[in-house]
């Protein structure tokens with residue numbers, strides 16, 4: 001009799017424990033599937049981790065085939081005199097740049113590096129419904145003196161594409177600055193050829209030299225892997241994709257307008273020009289861009 005009563009208590013206790021853990025999990029919005037993804041990404045500093053414990057978890061795609069993210073293309077972030085219209089066309093002034101970055105922060109955008117795109121496409125990184133990637137071509141000195149302080153201030157990521165043989169020239173980053181930038185949590189360094197030549201118009205050996213040498217030379221300067229590349233002038237041809245793969249590059253950006261990225265265009269990733277964000281709300285402009293067909 002005693003034995004049966006004892007067993008009864010154990011069964012009741014076990015049921016209570018089970019119910020309690022289910023209620024705990026429900027009240028914190030924890031799902032087995034999401035927990036695995038969140039633990040996997042604790043090293044990626046994705047700011048969705050803490051909010052995942054709220055009753056309404058953020059919008060994430062578990063296994064996306066394609067993603068719709070604006071990759072914004074900047075060149076100069078400087079005050080350029082009106083007497084230099086060519087440079088002015090490629091420039092965003094620092095006050096306008098900070099306005100854009102501040103708005104990204106204020107409206108809850110998550111920013112990523114270009115090197116994170118392959119994992120976003122595979123669904124290995126949670127993707128926010130408000131996502132953007134900022135890129136800066138050519139490695140101008142203003143990336144160090146203007147852009148980087150603003151990225152740090154708002155904790156926004158940026159990928160800068162550097163031309164090896166321009167390093168240290170007037171108006172461009174020095175090797176010392178590049179090494180300092182490479183150690184920053186908010187900066188990714190990418191390759192942009194040795195001499196800023198259009199790869200569309202050169203033969204394979206020259207293209208191969210410009211791609212592999214720029215990657216390896218940058219790696220020896222910063223002491224870390226270079227994973228992504230930007231085509232100078234957006235010039236590419238289909239054969240270059242295999243060259244990029246051989247060089248162990250995982251993502252390459254073009255100047256073609258668009259926001260859809262999938263496993264088929266990782267070596268021809270489209271971008272949008274920063275000038276499109278200068279008229280009013282940045283969030284509205286980005287939303288319009290990702291809704292364009």
Ligand SMILES: [Zn+2]
Nearest residue numbers: 137138232233
């Ligand atoms: Zn360029």
